[in-house]
Amino acid sequence: MILTGPEITAAARDGRLAISPFEPGQVNPNSYNVRLGPTLLTYTTAVIDAHQPNPTATVEIGEDGYVLQPGELYLGHTLEQVGSDTFVPLLFGRSSVGRLGLFVEITAPIGDIGFHGQWTLMLSPIRPLRVYAGMKIGQIMFFVSTGDVDLYAGKYQAADGPQPSRYWRDAARVGAVAP
Numbered sequence: 001m002i003l004t005g006p007e008i009t010a011a012a013r014d015g016r017l018a019i020s021p022f023e024p025g026q027v028n029p030n031s032y033n034v035r036l037g038p039t040l041l042t043y044t045t046a047v048i049d050a051h052q053p054n055p056t057a058t059v060e061i062g063e064d065g066y067v068l069q070p071g072e073l074y075l076g077h078t079l080e081q082v083g084s085d086t087f088v089p090l091l092f093g094r095s096s097v098g099r100l101g102l103f104v105e106i107t108a109p110i111g112d113i114g115f116h117g118q119w120t121l122m123l124s125p126i127r128p129l130r131v132y133a134g135m136k137i138g139q140i141m142f143f144v145s146t147g148d149v150d151l152y153a154g155k156y157q158a159a160d161g162p163q164p165s166r167y168w169r170d171a172a173r174v175g176a177v178a179p
């Protein structure tokens, strides 16, 4: 079951859902629109190594926006901190943004019950695209869960700003054997 807009509002008010800041105008019929935060990260090495931490450069989106280039991966973030100890969140791009040719999360839409923080957006445009901080770029849906709940305590908990991949931590845990 998916939460309807009015139920998202009710859950945000009674604490089953945490959205901060919460704006009633961002509630959709069955999702909540999230805004693009001002900070972007790009990896600076020619080869991104899945088993190592990778260096990044930071870009702050100015008042005139910032032009994303095709072929580049930009790690962005939601302005909102979003999470729930009750519901399963899923993040997708908005249709209006997809129609501009922008991938918003590539292959990672799933949130865990118990994750709380700003979400990392994996941005990549089909053609050069000027984006603006604060634009409503994505939407999060909330699913009712069934079964015992084991709250998320993973490596992206309490994310503040865009988070580069910490896959290397998984690799370090199992030594030479690739997970």
Ligand SMILES: Nc1ccn([C@H]2C[C@H](O)[C@@H](COP(=O)(O)OP(=O)(O)OP(=O)(O)O)O2)c(=O)n1
Pocket (backbone or CB within 6 Å): 091, 105, 108, 109, 110, 111, 112, 113, 115, 118, 119, 120, 121, 122, 152, 153, 154, 155, 156, 159
């Ligand atoms: N586009 C996304 C997708 C998820 N998350 C957050 C919410 C998730 O609860 C958390 C972890 O996501 P995954 O479980 O997909 O990530 P991993 O399996 O790689 O990490 P972990 O081992 O911490 O679960 O990251 C995010 O910030 N941005």
